[in-house]
Amino acid sequence: MTTRRQLLAASGLALAGCATRPGRARLGHVVVVGGGFGGATAARYLKLWGGESVDVTLVERHAAFVSCPMSNLVIAGRGEMAGITHGYDGLARQGVKRVQGEVIALDPAARTLALADGRRLAWDRLILAPGIGFMTDGVPGLAAALDSGRAVHAWQAGAQTLLLRRQLQALPDGGVVLMSIPKAPYRCPPGPYERACLIAAYLRQVKPRAKLLVLDANPEVQSKKALFERAFADAHAGVLEYRPNAELQQVLPDGTARFEFEDVRA
Ligand SMILES: Cc1cc2nc3c(=O)[nH]c(=O)nc-3n(C[C@H](O)[C@H](O)[C@H](O)COP(=O)(O)OP(=O)(O)OC[C@H]3O[C@@H](n4cnc5c(N)ncnc54)[C@H](O)[C@@H]3O)c2cc1C
Incomplete structure (x- = not known):
């Protein structure tokens, strides 16, 4: 010690x-x-x-x-x-x-x-002890999407936290929320999965027809795997869909998120 x-x-x-x-x-x-x-x-x-x-x-x-x-x-x-x-x-x-x-x-x-x-x-x-910054270089179009408010990272608490909350409040019932998890290492390995569970719980309660699509660049859940997989399959089934091995490649000017095998508009 x-x-x-x-x-x-x-x-x-x-x-x-x-x-x-x-x-x-x-x-x-x-x-x-x-x-x-x-x-x-x-x-x-x-x-x-x-x-x-x-x-x-x-x-x-x-x-x-x-x-x-x-x-x-x-x-x-x-x-x-x-x-x-x-x-x-x-x-x-x-x-x-x-x-x-x-x-x-x-x-x-x-x-x-x-x-x-x-x-x-x-x-x-x-x-x-300045912490870490949010790196957008690897994903063309991401910086512009963040600047315009189309995409929110909420990975540094403050203004981004409120922005994401307001976007969720404004989401129509039946709308789709896309969460993209970057390749590890990133700040706080369980953070995205915990956030996914809380957003899914909010949607289930307030906008029951809405969906949360979690596309993870990693091959599997990066932390507390059994716990989160159980939560995704049980508590959040029907609201949260989790897909591994899906890395964000680009964000197009209209907000479409481009992954290796699909484009997603959320
Ligand atoms: C969603 C989420 C959930 C998390 N959950 C947990 C958890 O449950 N448990 C856990 O242990 N960790 C958790 N973390 C991780 C934790 O928040 C970070 O590890 C921690 O904040 C890092 O602390 P830090 O002091 O290094 O940096 P920060 O908390 O980022 O602080 C850095 C500070 O430096 C200031 N600063 C930077 N540059 C300058 C400058 N040039 N001039 C003046 N000031 C400057 C910034 O304003 C900031 O206040 C979570 C993170 C996220 C995003």
Whole structure:
């Protein structure tokens, strides 16, 4: 098991005794970029364990954090955005300073970073926790479909979460929802299957003639296989149709999704 001492050592810091011991060495200024699960947790525990010997600043572009894992509840109409949105006041109460802004450049030699609004921030140690981006390069037409709102990924919680929820609400009873799962590895292996189940449950309840078509680029369910296969076959039979080995190749300008063996208009 990793101890807190090993964790701090691995992050380039060293504990100089416990937080209350006088005469403790200064650990300097640690800047954490990204206020998601990773960055916020790092900032919290550095300050908690480092106490007065460390200054911790969290840089995050958004004013609040929207939880990705809980976003499926909102998409399926079982929760509201307010319930999955969390401010950073708790970190501030623990002594973590916060800067809201977009980091656009790092200068490791000068140990500074630049923000989009022109501010610069100096650091002794830097933790980068910006998460991952959504890659559209491999699928021609996908970026344009996302820009126009025809397609929604909802893979970063926030505006996309609401957009997908509204599209589901606007879906006519009898309409078809298409979900395309990319080849692994991708963020959160069970995420798409969990989302499929929640959307199917919503459709069954609110739009019983609608269908959810899940086309998976992978040869089989990527996580908790037996559980999801049972849910697809039992709880969601008739609403959810799952097809493996179906990789999205292209999105046409009219919104048609092109797979290797078929075109789907949802
Ligand atoms: C639908 C779904 C369900 C999931 N369910 C689960 C689950 O049940 N359990 C689980 O453990 N995980 C789950 N995950 C995965 C989990 O959400 C991620 O692993 C986690 O969010 C990663 O945390 P992170 O801090 O690395 O990145 P993020 O949470 O993406 O946070 C990165 C932060 O950095 C900020 N940032 C990025 N670039 C900059 C910049 N240049 N300047 C300033 N700020 C910046 C972003 O605004 C963001 O707030 C799920 C994911 C999805 C999409």
